[in-house]
Each structure stands twice: as C-alpha cells, then as structure tokens.
Amino acid sequence: MDTTPGWAGQALKGARPAVFWSDRPDAPAAAPTLNESVNADLTVIGGGFTGLWAAIQALEEQPGLKVVVLEAERCGFGASSRNGGFCDSSLTHGLENGLSHWPDDLKTLVRMGRENLDEIDETIDRHRIVADYQRAPGVDVATEPWHVDALEHSKDLHAEHGLDVELLDTDTMRARVNSATYVGGLLHKNDLALVDPGRLCWGLRQAAESLGATIFENTPATAVSVDGTKIDVTTPGGAVRSERVLMATNAYPGPVRRPRRYVIPVYDHVLMTEPLSSEQMSMIGWKQRDGIGDASNQFHYYRLTEDDRILWGGWDATYHFNNGLDPRHDQQDATHGVLAEHFFETFPQLEGLRFSHRWGGPIATTTQFTATWGTTHEGRLTWVAGYTGLGVAASRFGARVGLDLAFGTTTERTELEMVRKKPFPFPPEPLRWAGVQMTRKAIQTSDSHGGKRGLWLRLLDRFGVGFDS
Numbered sequence: 001m002d003t004t005p006g007w008a009g010q011a012l013k014g015a016r017p018a019v020f021w022s023d024r025p026d027a028p029a030a031a032p033t034l035n036e037s038v039n040a041d042l043t044v045i046g047g048g049f050t051g052l053w054a055a056i057q058a059l060e061e062q063p064g065l066k067v068v069v070l071e072a073e074r075c076g077f078g079a080s081s082r083n084g085g086f087c088d089s090s091l092t093h094g095l096e097n098g099l100s101h102w103p104d105d106l107k108t109l110v111r112m113g114r115e116n117l118d119e120i121d122e123t124i125d126r127h128r129i130v131a132d133y134q135r136a137p138g139v140d141v142a143t144e145p146w147h148v149d150a151l152e153h154s155k156d157l158h159a160e161h162g163l164d165v166e167l168l169d170t171d172t173m174r175a176r177v178n179s180a181t182y183v184g185g186l187l188h189k190n191d192l193a194l195v196d197p198g199r200l201c202w203g204l205r206q207a208a209e210s211l212g213a214t215i216f217e218n219t220p221a222t223a224v225s226v227d228g229t230k231i232d233v234t235t236p237g238g239a240v241r242s243e244r245v246l247m248a249t250n251a252y253p254g255p256v257r258r259p260r261r262y263v264i265p266v267y268d269h270v271l272m273t274e275p276l277s278s279e280q281m282s283m284i285g286w287k288q289r290d291g292i293g294d295a296s297n298q299f300h301y302y303r304l305t306e307d308d309r310i311l312w313g314g315w316d317a318t319y320h321f322n323n324g325l326d327p328r329h330d331q332q333d334a335t336h337g338v339l340a341e342h343f344f345e346t347f348p349q350l351e352g353l354r355f356s357h358r359w360g361g362p363i364a365t366t367t368q369f370t371a372t373w374g375t376t377h378e379g380r381l382t383w384v385a386g387y388t389g390l391g392v393a394a395s396r397f398g399a400r401v402g403l404d405l406a407f408g409t410t411t412e413r414t415e416l417e418m419v420r421k422k423p424f425p426f427p428p429e430p431l432r433w434a435g436v437q438m439t440r441k442a443i444q445t446s447d448s449h450g451g452k453r454g455l456w457l458r459l460l461d462r463f464g465v466g467f468d469s
C-alpha cells in the first residue's frame with residue numbers, strides 16, 4: 001500500500017507494477033523450450049545483452065559455428081530490458097573510477113569503449129534493429145555547490161583523455177533543461193546513445209537467430225559437468241553438449257558458484273511518466289533530449305522516451321541479505337515514493353503528471369563497479385558479470401572478452417589488467433550485508449556533508465573497493 005503524500009503520492013496511484021519497455025502487445029512470441037539433448041560448438045547461458053552479443057559476435061566472426069543460447073525466462077527478462085537505456089561508451093563505470101583502478105590502461109580502455117559504442121551503432125544499422133537508438137548528449141547536473149567543483153575536476157580529466165566535454169554554468173544549464181535545482185552541468189558531447197532497451201533485446205535476439213543461433217527460452221541451465229573434451233549443460237528438458245560454455249547470467253546465480261564471491265545483486269528502481277503534453281514539454285525545455293544524471297554519489301538518472309515520457313530512476317540501491325533475489329523486490333513502495341518526491345522537487349512545474357509504470361531489477365556489482373571474468377571446468381566454462389549500473393554498452397565488450405577467453409585467444413583485450421585481475425571479493429554473510437549497509441550509510445552522509453568522504457569511505461578507497469549502482 002503506497003502512502004507517499006502530496007503530488008508524488010497522487011502521481012503514483014494507478015502506476016502499473018510492470019517494466020514499461022517490455023509491457024507491450026508487440027512482444028515477440030516465445031522461442032521454443034529445450035526438450036531433447038543437442039550438440040553445439042558454443043553454449044551461452046543467459047539471454048540478456050551479454051548472452052545475445054556473445055552469440056552475434058561469435059557468429060559474425062565464425063559463420064557456421066553452432067551456437068545455442070539457453071535463457072531461463074524470456075530474452076531480456078533480467079536487467080537488459082529493465083534499464084534506463086543509457087548506452088555509454090565507458091567500460092570503467094566512469095573515467096574517475098577507471099583512473100583509480102587502472103591508470104596505466106585507461107587510455108586504451110577509453111579507446112576500446114569508444115570503438116565498442118561505434119560497433120554497436122554499426123551492428124544496429126547492419127541488422128536494421130528498430131529500438132529508438134540514437135546518439136544523444138549526456139549531462140551530469142550539479143544540484144549542490146560541491147558538485148560544481150567535482151564537475152570542474154571531471155572536465156579536466158575528460159579533456160586530458162581526449163573526451164569532448166563542456167562545463168555549463170547555472171543559466172546555461174537551466175536554459176537547456178528547466179529545473180531550479182540546477183547550479184551547473186558537465187556536457188558530454190559524443191559518448192552516449194539512448195535506446196529502448198526492451199526493443200534492443202528483441203532486435204538482438206532476432207539478429208542472433210538470423211545469423212544461425214538457436215535460442216531456447218524458459219530453459220534454465222541447472223548444472224554443468226565436463227566429460228572428456230566436452231562440457232554438458234543440463235536443463236529440465238534436455239542437455240546441450242558442446243566444446244565450450246559462456247555463462248552470462250550477471251546478477252543471477254546461474255549453475256556455477258565461482259562468480260558469487262565477486263558479484264552481488266543490488267536492486268535499482270525506476271519510474272516512467274505518462275507522455276508529456278506539448279505544453280508540459282515547453283515548460284521543461286530539454287530540446288536536445290540529453291541523457292541526464294546528477295552528480296551526487298547517490299544519484300538519479302533520467303531521460304525522455306520517443307513518445308515524450310520521462311524515465312526517472314536511481315537513488316536508492318538496495319541489497320537483500322544473502323544475495324537475495326526475489327520478484328517482490330522489484331516493487332518497493334518506500335523507494336518508489338522517494339523517487340516520485342524527488343521528481344517533483346526537480347520539476348515542480350509538472351505537478352499533475354502521473355506515472356504509468358514502476359519497476360525495479362537487479363544490477364550486478366563488484367567492489368570495483370566493472371565487469372569481471374573467470375574460467376572454470378578445466379577452462380571449458382567462461383563467465384562474465386558485474387557491470388554495475390553501466391552495462392548496456394559494456395555488455396557487448398564483456399561478451400567479446402568472454403569469447404576471447406572461451407576460445408583461448410590472446411588479444412589486446414585479454415591483456416588488460418581489468419581482465420587479468422579479479423576485484424577484491426565481497427566477504428561472506430553476515431559481514432557482506434553489514435558492510436554494504438555501512439557503506440550505503442556512509443555514502444548518504446558524504447552527500448549531505450558536501451561530498452566529504454568519512455573514515456569508512458576513505459578506508460575502502462585505500463583498499464580500492466566500494467559499493468555503487
């Protein structure tokens with residue numbers, strides 16, 4: 001029962017507890033369920049962006065390869081169709097995070113991230129995927145004076161790495177998007193695309209199938225075992241025997257335990273408004289249709305859709321004890337209520353606008369906020385997970401590296417320290433839960449104290465670990 005007061009509470013009444021991007025009548029029919037035993041060259045477990053990009057890239061490079069994708073639910077069931085659709089070139093969860101972990105590789109990582117985004121553009125064109133995909137300016141907005149200092153520093157760092165950015169003063173920022181909460185901004189000119197992630201999943205699934213992949217939906221992988229030179233993946237209706245397996249289940253545990261030390265599921269929540277009228281659009285400006293994030297540690301992200309709705313998400317990232325995953329976590333009245341209140345604080349001129357959808361989903365995070373890779377089962381199974389909140393574009397790179405490792409190919413990518421070295425593992429429960437709660441609290445305190453990092457955050461910084469969404 002939602003008890004959010006005022007306009008925010010009114011606006012939430014009647015919002016469908018469903019993911020806007022996939023809550024559509026034009027969803028494709030389900031792929032078949034595996035009900036026999038089959039052979040393949042490559043088995044992919046998980047049909048989100050990582051799994052689908054793995055199938056596409058493997059088949060574009062090795063036409064004729066026999067690729068089977070096993071998806072427990074429907075392709076895109078996980079984070080891939082629940083996200084904000086910010087397709088950002090960064091492979092390192094932002095430049096600052098990249099600098100703190102991989103200073104020696106950062107130039108290479110920036111180049112690879114930009115190439116990856118260009119190749120996403122090209123693939124979408126080549127396969128004629130209709131997913132409202134377009135390059136868009138990105139803006140980090142400052143809503144507190146201390147954010148302005150942080151953005152100035154960020155501007156210098158981006159410029160040093162050849163990224164095209166521009167500082168916006170209060171008036172310029174407010175003229176761009178009309179919110180009295182803004183005191184400045186940092187415009188990123190060339191490193192973002194916005195996309196409808198649900199339709200991107202459907203388009204990637206179709207592209208993979210057109211290249212020859214066989215996709216089974218409603219087919220969870222339940223066990224994996226090596227038999228001589230082959231690896232078997234068991235599902236309730238049959239097994240797949242292949243040379244190699246790529247496990248791409250991200251926040252979900254999958255049939256192999258190894259990633260669970262390094263990757264935890266964290267829930268992020270989203271609201272979608274009804275379409276804005278032309279009068280409401282003229283009250284907020286937003287003519288360049290920027291993808292926006294605010295510069296707090298605990299941040300909001302927001303954007304317009306094709307039909308002039310506003311997607312508004314972020315703020316409170318929640319971890320549930322023992323890597324808890326449950327569809328009930330998708331709907332959190334308190335979190336959705338706070339998000340709605342923040343929405344109307346940012347855009348009070350939109351009072352009266354209602355939310356049509358509310359949802360949440362699990363982000364997979366590591367202590368360094370980026371993907372990590374590993375191999376098990378005598379090198380026959382490769383896994384990749386952990387993009388945190390920036391996996392829409394990075395999942396293509398994650399899949400590409402996963403294929404390098406699965407096929408035993410040494411490349412510039414596999415030589416990156418980010419790929420070779422694992423992040424610091426999360427401690428076991430109950431320390432894991434306690435550590436995450438302490439860190440969340442410390443982040444909130446930092447935001448309300450001008451960004452000053454207290455003792456706990458400084459200690460974590462020293463060990464190169466943290467918690468983010």
Ligand SMILES: Cc1cc2nc3c(=O)[nH]c(=O)nc-3n(C[C@H](O)[C@H](O)[C@H](O)COP(=O)(O)OP(=O)(O)OC[C@H]3O[C@@H](n4cnc5c(N)ncnc54)[C@H](O)[C@@H]3O)c2cc1C
Nearest residue numbers: 046048049050072078079080083084086221250390391392
């Ligand atoms: C609310 C939210 C907002 C986000 N916003 C953004 C954003 O704007 N920009 C951005 O870059 N990133 C964002 N992200 C992160 C991004 O969506 C993810 O990093 C990315 O989608 C990860 O893709 P994936 O394929 O690795 O994982 P998923 O999409 O989670 O796919 C994993 C798949 O594996 C399947 N699976 C699980 N277990 C099994 C099994 N045993 N057998 C077979 N299949 C299995 C699942 O059903 C699922 O479909 C957001 C995430 C969330 C939750």
